[in-house]
Amino acid sequence: DAGVTQSPTHLIKTRGQQVTLRCSPKSGHDTVSWYQQALGQGPQFIFQYYEEEERQRGNFPDRFSGHQFPNYSSELNVNALLLGDSALYLCASSLRRMGGETQYFGPGTRLLVL
Amino acid sequence: AQSVTQPDIHITVSEGASLELRCNYSYGATPYLFWYVQSPGQGLQLLLKYFSGDTLVQGIKGFEAEFKRSQSSFNLRKPSVHWSDAAEYFCAGGSYIPTFGRGTSLIVHP
Numbered sequence A: 001d002a003g004v005t006q007s008p009t010h011l012i013k014t015r016g017q018q019v020t021l022r023c024s025p026k027s028g029h030d031t032v033s034w035y036q037q038a039l040g041q042g043p044q045f046i047f048q049y050y051e052e053e054e055r056q057r058g059n060f061p062d063r064f065s066g067h068q069f070p071n072y073s074s075e076l077n078v079n080a081l082l083l084g085d086s087a088l089y090l091c092a093s094s095l096r097r098m099g100g101e102t103q104y105f106g107p108g109t110r111l112l113v114l
Numbered sequence B: 001a002q003s004v005t006q007p008d009i010h011i012t013v014s015e016g017a018s019l020e021l022r023c024n025y026s027y028g029a030t031p032y033l034f035w036y037v038q039s040p041g042q043g044l045q046l047l048l049k050y051f052s053g054d055t056l057v058q059g060i061k062g063f064e065a066e067f068k069r070s071q072s073s074f075n076l077r078k079p080s081v082h083w084s085d086a087a088e089y090f091c092a093g094g095s096y097i098p099t100f101g102r103g104t105s106l107i108v109h110p
Helices: none
Strands: A005-007 A010-013 A019-024 A031-035 A044-050 A052-058 A064-068 A074-078 A087-094 A109-113 B001-007 B010-014 B019-023 B024-026 B035-037 B044-050 B056-058 B066-067 B073-076 B087-093 B104-108
Touching: A005 A087, A010 A019, A019 A087, A044 A064, A064 B035, A074 B019, A087 B024, B001 B073, B001 B087, B010 B019, B019 B104, B024 B073, B035 B073, B044 B066, B044 B073, B056 B087, B073 B087
Parallel strands: A010 A109, B010 B104
Antiparallel strands: A005 A019, A019 A074, A031 A044, A031 A087, A044 A052, A064 A074, A087 A109, B001 B024, B019 B073, B035 B044, B035 B087, B056 B066, B066 B073, B087 B104
């Protein structure tokens, strides 16, 4: 049973560029959430996707956008990168129709913005 | 506002000693509560969760946590720590969208 997978594992970008991160949920899960974890901090919620729509959003600017595909996989896009966007980006999946309370996390994508 | 607080940034214990990591929550009703562990450079692994019922919850890797409504706490415990337990531990609370504490770094001395 495959767990949550994310790609790429590491990424280096420069300020102003755009980046796309990818996530495949745990088998059988239908909901994907994205988190940003800055160094030395806990994960901060970015947004959650269910049935290909953004259902909830945290306190992040519109530069952060996402998408969920019919196979439940998801992408996180960040435009006009800032130095402060450097972080570990975590994807988590859950099964909403069974309550959705428990999230399972992927290994993350470490983004460095220079 | 709903929140989770981990008052200890670092905890140092000797291998074989007992461990207790503190977590306090601030929610109107009993929240869903979780403990996750994160090894360096890795994602988060779920250790245990509490939704309702028995207030003592058993998790993986020999961890347990106790929900105490009177103290608004959900502390994580382990009777005997192994060197491989050295990691960052996160308490989280809420449903659908958990709110995470800032984490407690566990250091294990041989």
